[in-house]
Amino acid sequence: MEVEKKPRKPETGHFLSSISSLPSPPFSSSSSMTILLVLFFHVFVSCPVSVVAAGVASFTPKDNILIDCGANSKPDVPDGRAFKTDQEASGYLKTKNDVQVSVSAIVSSPIYLNAKVFPEEATYSFTLKRPGYHWVRLHFFAMKDKQYDLQQATFSVSANRYALLHNFKINNDSVPVLKEYLLNMNDPTLTLKFEPMKNSFAFINAIEVVSVPDSLLTDEGTSLYPVNKFSGLTKHGYQVVYRVNMGGPLITSNNDTLGRTWIPDVDYLEEKNSAKEASTSVNSIIYTTVTPSIAPATVYSTLTEMSDISTAANVSWKFNVDKSFDYLLRLHFCDIVSKSINELYFNVYVNGKMAISGLDLSALAGYRLAVPYYKDIVVNSSLFSDGLKVQIGPTNQDSGKSNAILNGLEVMKMSNSAGSLDGEFGAEYSGESGVSHNGTVVVIGIAMALGASLGLFAMIYKWKKRPQGWQKSHSFSSWLLPLQVDHSVLSKGSGSQKSNLCTGLGRNFTLAELQEATKNFNSSVIIGVGGFGNVYLGTIDEGTQVAVKRGNPQSEQGVTEFHTEIQMLSKLRHRHLVSLIGYCNENSEMILVYEYMSNGPFRDHLYGKNLPPLSWKQRLQICIGAARGLHYLHTGTAQGIIHRDVKTTNILLDDAFVAKVADFGLSKDTPMGQTHVSTAVKGSFGYLDPEYFRSQQLTEKSDVYSFGVVLLESLCARPAINPQLPREQVNLADWAMQWKRKDLLEKVIDPHLVDSINQESMKKFVEAAEKCLAESGVDRPSMGDVLWNLEYALQLQEAFTEGKMDDTKSSDASAASQLSIVVASATPINPIDNNHPVSNPEDNKGLAEVHAIGDHSETAMFAQFQSLNGR
Numbered sequence: 117m118e119v120e121k122k123p124r125k126p127e128t129g130h131f132l133s134s135i136s137s138l139p140s141p142p143f144s145s146s147s148s149m150t151i152l153l154v155l156f157f158h159v160f161v162s163c164p165v166s167v168v169a170a171g172v173a174s175f176t177p178k179d180n181i182l183i184d185c186g187a188n189s190k191p192d193v194p195d196g197r198a199f200k201t202d203q204e205a206s207g208y209l210k211t212k213n214d215v216q217v218s219v220s221a222i223v224s225s226p227i228y229l230n231a232k233v234f235p236e237e238a239t240y241s242f243t244l245k246r247p248g249y250h251w252v253r254l255h256f257f258a259m260k261d262k263q264y265d266l267q268q269a270t271f272s273v274s275a276n277r278y279a280l281l282h283n284f285k286i287n288n289d290s291v292p293v294l295k296e297y298l299l300n301m302n303d304p305t306l307t308l309k310f311e312p313m314k315n316s317f318a319f320i321n322a323i324e325v326v327s328v329p330d331s332l333l334t335d336e337g338t339s340l341y342p343v344n345k346f347s348g349l350t351k352h353g354y355q356v357v358y359r360v361n362m363g364g365p366l367i368t369s370n371n372d373t374l375g376r377t378w379i380p381d382v383d384y385l386e387e388k389n390s391a392k393e394a395s396t397s398v399n400s401i402i403y404t405t406v407t408p409s410i411a412p413a414t415v416y417s418t419l420t421e422m423s424d425i426s427t428a429a430n431v432s433w434k435f436n437v438d439k440s441f442d443y444l445l446r447l448h449f450c451d452i453v454s455k456s457i458n459e460l461y462f463n464v465y466v467n468g469k470m471a472i473s474g475l476d477l478s479a480l481a482g483y484r485l486a487v488p489y490y491k492d493i494v495v496n497s498s499l500f501s502d503g504l505k506v507q508i509g510p511t512n513q514d515s516g517k518s519n520a521i522l523n524g525l526e527v528m529k530m531s532n533s534a535g536s537l538d539g540e541f542g543a544e545y546s547g548e549s550g551v552s553h554n555g556t557v558v559v560i561g562i563a564m565a566l567g568a569s570l571g572l573f574a575m576i577y578k579w580k581k582r583p584q585g586w587q588k589s590h591s592f593s594s595w596l597l598p599l600q601v602d603h604s605v606l607s608k609g610s611g612s613q614k615s616n617l618c619t620g621l622g623r624n625f626t627l628a629e630l631q632e633a634t635k636n637f638n639s640s641v642i643i644g645v646g647g648f649g650n651v652y653l654g655t656i657d658e659g660t661q662v663a664v665k666r667g668n669p670q671s672e673q674g675v676t677e678f679h680t681e682i683q684m685l686s687k688l689r690h691r692h693l694v695s696l697i698g699y700c701n702e703n704s705e706m707i708l709v710y711e712y713m714s715n716g717p718f719r720d721h722l723y724g725k726n727l728p729p730l731s732w733k734q735r736l737q738i739c740i741g742a743a744r745g746l747h748y749l750h751t752g753t754a755q756g757i758i759h760r761d762v763k764t765t766n767i768l769l770d771d772a773f774v775a776k777v778a779d780f781g782l783s784k785d786t787p788m789g790q791t792h793v794s795t796a797v798k799g800s801f802g803y804l805d806p807e808y809f810r811s812q813q814l815t816e817k818s819d820v821y822s823f824g825v826v827l828l829e830s831l832c833a834r835p836a837i838n839p840q841l842p843r844e845q846v847n848l849a850d851w852a853m854q855w856k857r858k859d860l861l862e863k864v865i866d867p868h869l870v871d872s873i874n875q876e877s878m879k880k881f882v883e884a885a886e887k888c889l890a891e892s893g894v895d896r897p898s899m900g901d902v903l904w905n906l907e908y909a910l911q912l913q914e915a916f917t918e919g920k921m922d923d924t925k926s927s928d929a930s931a932a933s934q935l936s937i938v939v940a941s942a943t944p945i946n947p948i949d950n951n952h953p954v955s956n957p958e959d960n961k962g963l964a965e966v967h968a969i970g971d972h973s974e975t976a977m978f979a980q981f982q983s984l985n986g987r
């Protein structure tokens with residue numbers, strides 16, 4: 117939206133004429149681009165440069181904040197950009213303590229002469245003029261000052277909710293380091309936080325925060341394996357790790373409309389003699405849909421192609437990447453070598469997998485030559501066993517004239533589910549105001565509200581996706597149980613004949629049986645799609661419907677986990693847990709067969725799918741069922757199992773709307789004698805226990821917290837996190853509890869419930885939810901206690917409903933139900949407060965009072981209510 121085309125101020129000078137005069141950098145680590153960029157960056161800043169040929173559109177960024185940290189005078193940067201001095205930038209900075217350091221050494225650019233050292237946490241807060249993507253460039257030069265040896269600095273840097281650098285340290289005092297990020301900002305303030313590690317300090321030489329045109333990165337790309345549409349690109353933050361100009365020279369930030377640096381590809385080419393370069397004049401590039409913002413004509417006017425069309429060997433490039441991250445590859449193409457249209461068809465492979473089959477540039481470019489085209493491909497970290505390999509090669513069309521080209525390549529690390537670009541953990545971000553909050557989850561919720569990209573937790577991502585979107589995770593196990601049912605392909609069936617299913621380890625199906633059950637895994641019976649394979653609706657034993665999950669045979673990493681998981685899952689049997697029926701491991705297949713839950717996830721019946729609304733009683737029954745399932749997981753096995761991903765999409769409903777908990781994929785056994793498991797934070801955003809998030813110590817009470825969110829979701833019929841809402845409403849737990857405190861919760865409950873819900877039932881229910889959401893795990897009830905309260909809420913509701921119905925018939929029954937309600941409201945039954953386990957309800961004082969009123973003194977409260985209800 118903001119592509120103002122103003123010509124840049126022309127500058128004069130000259131630029132290195134040939135790439136060969138540059139030092140040939142050693143590449144060994146995955147961060148080589150950083151160093152490379154730096155080498156080139158300092159080359160460019162140290163040489164006067166002449167700028168951009170006429171006709172290349174320029175972009176004037178709305179936000180263009182450049183700071184030379186620690187500098188007393190404006191640096192004389194050859195490209196003429198106006199960096200602010202330390203003094204001028206002091207308004208942005210907040211810290212208790214900072215030190216300016218400087219060196220007199222020869223450095224590549226004056227911006228590296230000074231640095232700012234932070235012995236304590238420091239933040240730079242920038243008010244942005246526009247939302248959307250921004251470059252955040254951080255310049256570091258680990259020089260040695262009299263007082264501080266910057267090579268000793270170890271620190272972390274975050275930008276709002278993105279962790280950019282984690283325990284970062286530079287072991288080189290001779291080259292500057294540039295870290296370049298592309299961050300989607302919807303928060304009006306960008307807060308760069310520098311956090312020194314214990315007994316260390318942080319430093320920074322220069323900061324750039326520069327907006328880019330919205331068109332630079334759209335939401336959609338293609339996933340690699342399987343090749344599929346991928347949406348949600350704008351929900352990620354990126355770190356640019358390689359930006360390569362195939363077959364061409366170095367392009368410095370001056371020759372690029374968005375200040376990017378492009379490096380030559382020679383150092384990454386594998387078989388150099390399989391490739392050759394070609395180029396044309398920049399003026400012959402015809403921009404149509406692709407604009408110079410995407411890449412300058414200098415990128416599109418050079419390429420690397422197959423050296424010998426007759427031998428038809430692939431051209432390959434190899435890059436080091438951090439295997440724990442997903443990457444976005446942007447491949448730039450422009451056919452400047454064909455003599456006529458329709459000559460060029462070729463394949464593109466990434467890590468040996470077909471990424472683009474039979475790429476037909478002339479068709480894509482409107483049957484013209486020299487028209488740029490680019491393609492965004494998301495490569496999942498699971499495919500990086502041996503770095504990143506990009507290949508172009510002929511199609512199998514043996515025409516003898518096949519060729520293949522590539523003009524440019526950008527390799528960008530994608531922020532992971534925790535919002536991190538370095539390490540496992542996201543940043544603790546407290547939103548615009550910078551005040552500290554009660555609970556990280558809430559806090560991040562606010563950040564998300566502001567729409568900073570959401571990569572954080574898969575959940576969010578899923579909302580925007582097709583209904584059969586899957587829980588995304590790196591481990592095989594996570595796809596073991598979640599069954600997401602697409603109602604459009606549902607066919608109602610028996611689903612309950614399970615007579616000849618085996619128990620124990622489950623049934624060992626033959627592949628043939630499952631092929632028959634799923635019409636040979638015909639795509640027409642797919643009910644879910646995930647990274648590790650598809651879920652099919654199958655029919656076995658002449659009528660029993662089952663969900664058949666077929667692991668992708670290529671994902672070898674899963675085999676061990678597959679077996680462990682079968683063992684674990686087959687031990688768990690409970691009416692409120694989705695059961696594993698069997699498996700098949702013939703022909704190295706990894707197939708799991710589950711009971712089919714024909715009514716799909718609870719969530720779909722609450723909102724988003726336009727299914728008929730559930731009554732309050734049904735919701736209570738579902739919550740009770742799920743609570744029983746979780747209670748069983750926590751207490752029903754010797755070790756105790758923590759679910760770790762309790763949410764409404766993991767509570768599935770069968771044909772009778774009986775709730776069953778699914779997806780123990782993330783589950784962790786609690787080791788005997790221990791009350792917690794220490795583990796990397798996993799789970800779904802909006803449901804995540806803030807205490808677990810902070811401490812990484814997982815207890816059953818983390819599930820209890822998540823279940824509290826589920827309860828509120830059932831009552832309010834809205835997602836745990838809804839980034840589209842005004843900020844204070846984004847996080848359901850936070851928002852609902854605000855209304856609860858004002859005693860106005862009825863204002864925010866599902867409108868479908870307003871007329872039918874019993875106030876006392878709701879009150880009890882909300883009390884339970886509130887206890888579940890207690891800040892500290894020890895203050896939360898056990899699942900048993902929650903269950904108890906929910907049962908109570910159900911009894912209250914039933915008594916109420918009966919009373920209403922009876923009202924019209926007999927005043928006696930009405931009196932009875934009135935009585936029950938009075939009892940309920942007057943009696944301080946709160947097992948959560950008293951921490952009474954469900955197994956022991958008779959010690960409860962409140963219960964005793966109920967007994968006193970009722971007739972059947974030997975029965976427990978629930979029976980009591982039933983008798984009041986006249987059943």
Ligand SMILES: *[C@@H]1O[C@H](CO)[C@@H](O)[C@H](O)[C@H]1NC(C)=O
Pocket residue numbers: 131166167168169170365366367368370371414
């Ligand atoms: C950068 O721009 C200058 C001025 O137009 C030009 O002379 C130089 O060749 C350009 N560099 C590259 C790599 O295209």
Ligand SMILES: *[C@@H]1O[C@H](CO)[C@@H](O)[C@H](O)[C@H]1NC(C)=O
Pocket residue numbers: 141142151287288289290291
């Ligand atoms: C620093 O990096 C440069 C360029 O990569 C390299 O030439 C030099 O040897 C490194 N110095 C140290 C001390 O590692």
Ligand SMILES: *[C@@H]1O[C@H](CO)[C@@H](O)[C@H](O)[C@H]1NC(C)=O
Pocket residue numbers: 428429430465467468469507509510
């Ligand atoms: C090119 O590479 C792909 C993937 O690595 C491979 O399948 C294909 O056979 C190669 N083609 C040629 C001609 O070597």
Ligand SMILES: *[C@@H]1O[C@H](CO)[C@@H](O)[C@H](O)[C@H]1NC(C)=O
Pocket residue numbers: 552553554
């Ligand atoms: C936590 O919330 C309470 C009440 O909402 C507030 O009084 C308190 O200051 C908050 N604590 C922090 C650390 O924000």
Ligand SMILES: *[C@@H]1O[C@H](CO)[C@@H](O)[C@H](O)[C@H]1NC(C)=O
Pocket residue numbers: 339442494496497498574587588589590591646647648
């Ligand atoms: C990569 O695959 C894992 C496991 O299937 C999934 O959780 C993750 O979301 C995927 N990443 C992307 C960017 O699709």
Ligand SMILES: *[C@@H]1O[C@H](CO)[C@@H](O)[C@H](O)[C@H]1NC(C)=O
Pocket residue numbers: 624625626701702
């Ligand atoms: C299941 O059957 C397959 C052959 O159909 C066999 O290879 C496999 O060992 C069996 N698994 C078990 C646990 O018996």
Ligand SMILES: *[C@@H]1O[C@H](CO)[C@@H](O)[C@H](O)[C@H]1NC(C)=O
Pocket residue numbers: 635636638639640
């Ligand atoms: C899938 O089933 C449909 C009809 O049930 C059939 O037309 C189609 O050929 C099948 N596809 C495959 C790949 O078997």
